[in-house]
Amino acid sequence: MTNIAPIPNVQTSLTRPDIVLPQKGSEYQRPDPILIQQLQGVSSATASAMLHKMGIRQTFIEGPKSAFPGAKIVGSAVTLQFMPQREDVASGIAQEYSEKYSALWAVLETIQPNDVLTIQAFGDPYTGCLGEMLITYFKSRGGVGIVADGFIRDWPHVRDIQLPLWVRGFTPNYASQSTLFPWAYNVPIACSRVLVLPGDIIIADDDGAVLIPRQIAPEIVRQTLEHEDWEAFSRKRMQEGGALLKYYPLNDEGRQEYEAWRLQQSQ
Incomplete structure (x- = not known):
């Protein structure tokens, strides 16, 4: 009679002991809180336009929608x-409670004020990336919002938490119930095909979520403040009946008028 090797217990443990989970990335630098504050008034649309102008075009995290219309976040x-x-x-079988040893639990212990949890989940509707309890804990640690190219669970209870969320939708499934598993944290991810590095800046509002590379964020602040300043001028002039071709965007004549207006405003 042929001996049959025992089937490993895939319900509760790894069957590949050479793989250590969760995978953890290296330490990284968060953006300066002053920089986060300076970006609070910048919309995702303006940030996207400025990044495009600078030659950085893959920054719009397409797919996730705001679960709370009117919400706006800026964070790391x-x-x-x-x-x-x-x-x-x-295996995801019977793993809801063994998830506490996964990247999903581990990442929550790293959360600091102004953090945005950004999740790679392949748009999978059978995976509830987080639910009520973990979102409650995330918010208690100072996290400002979540952006996921995936789904969450416990929506009736999560809605009451009032944490800004950008997700693809809602599901009854827990995180490892079906097709995915929380594998790693503080690593580069592809969120809706956008490369997100730990410490990048996320701006999200009703237009969607946009990534700003941390190292160029100061220049984005400078350019967006100037952009929004001349837009305010142009809006005022067009409300008064000014010509679109002159004021949006500014032509040479419009820019001269804008510079004079800005000088007057500073006096």
Whole structure:
């Protein structure tokens, strides 16, 4: 009679002991809180336009929509990476409570004020990236919002928490119930095909979520403040009956008028 090797207990443990989970990225630098404050008045649309002008075009995290219309956040990206399940590595069967040893629990212990949890989840409707309890904990640590190219669960209760969320929708499933597993945190992720690095800046509002690379954020602040300043001038002039071709965008004549107006405003 042929001996049959015992089937490993894939319900509760890894069957590949050479793989250490959760995977954790290296330490990273968060943006200066003053920079976060300076960006509070910048819309995602303006940030996207300025980044495009600077030659950085893959920044719009397409897909996730605001669960709370009117919400606006600016913060430092903390990344969470879901990966497809594979039974010889980690199974999702009966794992809801063993998830506490995964990247999903680990990343929440790193959250600081002004953080935005940014999640790679492949738009999978069968994976509830987080639910009521974890979102409650995230908010208690000072997190300002969540951007996920995936789904969350417990929506009737999560709605009462009033944490700004940009997600693809809602699901009854928990995080590792079906097709994905919380694999790594503080690592580069692809959120809706946009590369997000830990410490990048996320701006999200009703137009969607946009990434600003941390190292160029000061220049974005400078350019967006100037952009919004001349837009305010142009808006006022067009409300008074001014010509569109002159004031949006400013032509040479309009810019001369704007510079004179700005000088007058500073006096």
